[in-house]
Amino acid sequence: MAATAHTLTLPATRAARREQLRSIIGGSAGNVIEWYDFLAYSIFSIYFSKAFFPGGNQTAQLLNAAAVAAIGYVVRPLGSWAIGALADRHGRRIALSLSVAMMSIGSLIIAATPTYASIGVAAPAVLICARLLQGFSMGGEAGTSATYLSEMAPTGRRGFFVGFVQVTVVMGQLLALALMLVLQRLVLTPTQLEQWGWRIPFAIGGALAVFALYLRRGIAETDAFARNRGAGAEAQARTQTERGSLLVLLIQHRRQTLWTIGISIGGTVAFYTFTIYLQKFMVNTTGFSRNTATLVATVALVIYMGFQPLFGLLSDLIGRRPVMMIFGVGGTFLTVPLMHALGATHSALTAFALNLAALGILSGFSSIHWLVKSELFPARVRALGVGLPFAIVSSVMGGTTEYLALRFKHDGHEAWFFYYVSACAAISLVTYVLMPETRHRSVIDQEADEEADEEARQ
Numbered sequence: 001m002a003a004t005a006h007t008l009t010l011p012a013t014r015a016a017r018r019e020q021l022r023s024i025i026g027g028s029a030g031n032v033i034e035w036y037d038f039l040a041y042s043i044f045s046i047y048f049s050k051a052f053f054p055g056g057n058q059t060a061q062l063l064n065a066a067a068v069a070a071i072g073y074v075v076r077p078l079g080s081w082a083i084g085a086l087a088d089r090h091g092r093r094i095a096l097s098l099s100v101a102m103m104s105i106g107s108l109i110i111a112a113t114p115t116y117a118s119i120g121v122a123a124p125a126v127l128i129c130a131r132l133l134q135g136f137s138m139g140g141e142a143g144t145s146a147t148y149l150s151e152m153a154p155t156g157r158r159g160f161f162v163g164f165v166q167v168t169v170v171m172g173q174l175l176a177l178a179l180m181l182v183l184q185r186l187v188l189t190p191t192q193l194e195q196w197g198w199r200i201p202f203a204i205g206g207a208l209a210v211f212a213l214y215l216r217r218g219i220a221e222t223d224a225f226a227r228n229r230g231a232g233a234e235a236q237a238r239t240q241t242e243r244g245s246l247l248v249l250l251i252q253h254r255r256q257t258l259w260t261i262g263i264s265i266g267g268t269v270a271f272y273t274f275t276i277y278l279q280k281f282m283v284n285t286t287g288f289s290r291n292t293a294t295l296v297a298t299v300a301l302v303i304y305m306g307f308q309p310l311f312g313l314l315s316d317l318i319g320r321r322p323v324m325m326i327f328g329v330g331g332t333f334l335t336v337p338l339m340h341a342l343g344a345t346h347s348a349l350t351a352f353a354l355n356l357a358a359l360g361i362l363s364g365f366s367s368i369h370w371l372v373k374s375e376l377f378p379a380r381v382r383a384l385g386v387g388l389p390f391a392i393v394s395s396v397m398g399g400t401t402e403y404l405a406l407r408f409k410h411d412g413h414e415a416w417f418f419y420y421v422s423a424c425a426a427i428s429l430v431t432y433v434l435m436p437e438t439r440h441r442s443v444i445d446q447e448a449d450e451e452a453d454e455e456a457r458q
């Protein structure tokens with residue numbers, strides 16, 4: 001198979017290895033910035049919620065801001081469908097560039113939107129539009145970037161390398177948290193943060209996304225996609241209409257699609273609970289100051305970030321399912337006692353330990369779920385298959401997680417939310433038990449082997 005100007009074959013030469021590394025960095029850097037922009041909304045909502053929703057107490061204001069955050073998740077399946085189909089039909093590179101460009105626009109709109117005091121109800125309306133644009137972008141980004149890095153990673157250590165996908169997610173969140181700490185402790189007063197300082201992270205995010213767009217314009221296309229495009233005339237004709245086809249995904253790969261949904265339910269709810277909501281939980285329920293809660297969450301996330309490639313490496317050694325079972329069992333049986341303990345503690349050190357324990361459990365899912373999904377689907381529908389089911393789960397389950405947590409607290413039944421998280425983890429646990437092990441049955445490797453056999457016959 002001939003290599004095009006933007007296609008990587010096996011990195012046998014130093015130049016090819018440099019090109020591969022540059023492409024991985026470009027894809028990863030863009031993912032960091034996308035997640036920074038998307039998660040900054042939830043992280044800084046504790047400061048800007050009053051600017052758009054001035055009435056009510058703190059919980060009511062946060063509830064309204066969380067509702068807008070949830071609206072952003074509604075459009076994620078549409079973005080995943082459109083951008084994922086684009087990636088399967090025309091390449092991962094162009095789809096990744098489009099997604100980061102849209103995220104930049106959404107963040108810059110939030111940074112510039114006037115407050116409720118200035119333009120009334122138009123302020124939350126503009127905020128909703130910007131959040132919808134961010135949601136569309138992230139819907140396409142998540143599945144496509146995971147597909148790109150899964151296809152670029154070397155066989156035999158794919159779990160280790162794709163574990164860095166979650167590192168980019170956490171790095172994006174840590175950038176937002178680190179900026180919050182700097183603004184809180186070194187630059188602005190709490191009043192300044194509430195009045196105008198909350199705009200800073202969105203302005204920075206929009207500018208960084210423009211830089212990520214520049215990086216992604218030069219990344220290489222993956223061999224897996226190039227093999228699909230470079231197949232013989234007969235294979236080309238057969239697969240042309242199947243690339244990025246929603247109908248093909250739902251009919252020919254319905255089992256894999258259902259597995260992907262089951263894999264995602266528990267981990268998605270747990271991710272938004274343990275990495276986003278716990279910070280507000282420690283302020284609103286445990287009683288810590290905002291600064292203390294931010295510091296505890298940030299340090300725990302730094303350590304959690306290091307867990308990801310290690311759990312991924314473990315999956316290379318013992319298999320994907322045993323690693324996912326760590327989350328399935330832990331999330332099902334330990335979430336309720338862990339949340340009760342965190343709500344009752346008065347020690348920042350104990351709160352940190354409980355945060356880290358929750359994130360350790362979550363790592364059984366977050367480190368490898370993107371890879372497992374990528375290993376289930378063929379290249380012609382891989383970006384769509386990885387992204388769309390997850391986007392649906394994120395829209396229905398993830399986007400409403402924080403809202404439900406705050407609603408249960410507002411209604412005086414906060415503990416009900418703990419059981420909800422456990423029940424979602426139990427659904428994923430059943431999926432892990434029933435689904436096949438993908439470490440030795442990866443479709444990515446099967447396609448490469450089929451191409452090698454075809455070349456050998458020729």
